[in-house]
Amino acid sequence: MRVRQHAADETKVELQMTPMIDVVFQLLIFFLFTFKIRPIEGEIAVSLPPVEAGAARQEEEITPAERVHVRLEAGVGGQLANIVVEDQAIGTDLDALRQLLTAAFPGGPGEDAEVEVDADDQLLYGHVIRVAGVILQSGVKKILFTDRPTRR
Amino acid sequence: MRFRSGHIAVCETEMTPMIDMAFQLISFFMFVMNFSTELVQEEVELPVSQLASPVLTSKEEPIVLNLDADGTVFLPGQTINIADPNGLARLNSYLHQEAALARLRLKARGLPPDTPLPSTVIVRADRATPFELVRILLRACREAGFSNYSLRAQTQPQNQQGG
Structure with a gap:
């Protein structure tokens, strides 16, 4: 008897755990399903001058020494077939392109150094970005894209 | 007991x-979890370049253009194809609208109207897009008056096979 009375006196306050755990698991499942690892994107920042609609491309006043013309020729299936730096064909050797660009700007490319990328219509964009990465690595800040490929 | x-x-x-x-x-x-605010189309397979600089800060007034390999551009609320003149016209009207808004914002800040637009056009083009389409897209943006571009690329090639 004594024991039972003692138990009745102890009014136990119990926290209701079940609803909280329910909500916690709901949240957990929501975050699990919406979880997605996205690769970090890189960017190639390009600055292109705006043009008036319909107007011909205006030639800016720059000395030829500061602009290098890089032509990218497309091969079968839009693959990169040939790189022509100014008039020198170097095949698809990106290291050669890097060396030529370094040689084209003695003393390092300055703020005004530009590389004009002239890619064929059929060339896949991935190859253009690969070349643009190499150009940026050589220290050139400005990349231009020509409005239409020059035909040879 | x-x-x-x-x-x-x-x-x-x-x-x-x-x-x-x-x-x-x-x-x-x-x-x-990243609640990204950019309109990113996951299906676009970005080109790979280890030399692309990682995007750390979000751009001021970004305009995101996702370009698929066949020329499909996903604009907010509409999907157009820039390989067809009708779609290109709609892209142009969208870009001009955005440019007009950017100019209004410049005006509201009290800057002269010939200030270059601060908006950045984020180009997320598929790596298999023929460059002609990218050129058309860039040309349309330049005609609208934008001058800052961010060409997006993957910095790591591990996802190259996937998808």
Whole structure:
């Protein structure tokens, strides 16, 4: 008897755990399903001058020494077939392109150094970005894209 | 003795460690979750370039253009194809609208109207897009008056095979 009375006196306050755990698991499942690892994107920042609609491309006043013309020729299936730096064909050797660009700007490319990328219509964009990465690595800040490929 | 022990033994599961773990997991997933504000089309397979600089800060007034390999551009609320003149016209009208808005914002800040637009056009083009289409897209943006571009690329090639 004594024991039972003692138990009745102890009014136990119990926290209701079940609803909280329910909500916690709901949240957990929501975050699990919406979880997605996205690769970090890189960017190639390009600055292109705006043009008036319909107007011909205006030639800016720059000395030829500061602009290098890089032509990218497309091969079968839009693959990169040939790189022509100014008039020198170097095949698809990106290291050669890097060396030529370094040689084209003695003393390092300055703020005004530009590389004009002239890619064929059929060339896949991935190859253009690969070349643009190499150009940026050589220290050139400005990349231009020509409005239409020059035909040879 | 037998009586007492039979009465008192209450079987309780220890909830505390489990709840601790659950909260740990929730806080982990909350922190790694990125609610990106950019309109990113996941299907576009970006070109790979290890030399692209990682995007650390979000751009001022970004305009995101996702370009698919066949020339499909996903604009807010509409999907157009820039390989066809009708679609290109719609892209132009969208870009001019955005440019007009950007100019209004410049005006509201009291800057002269010939200030270059601060908006950045984020080009997320598929790596298999013929460059002609990218050129058309860039040309349309330049005609609208934008001058800052961010060409997006993957910095790591591990996802190259996937998809």
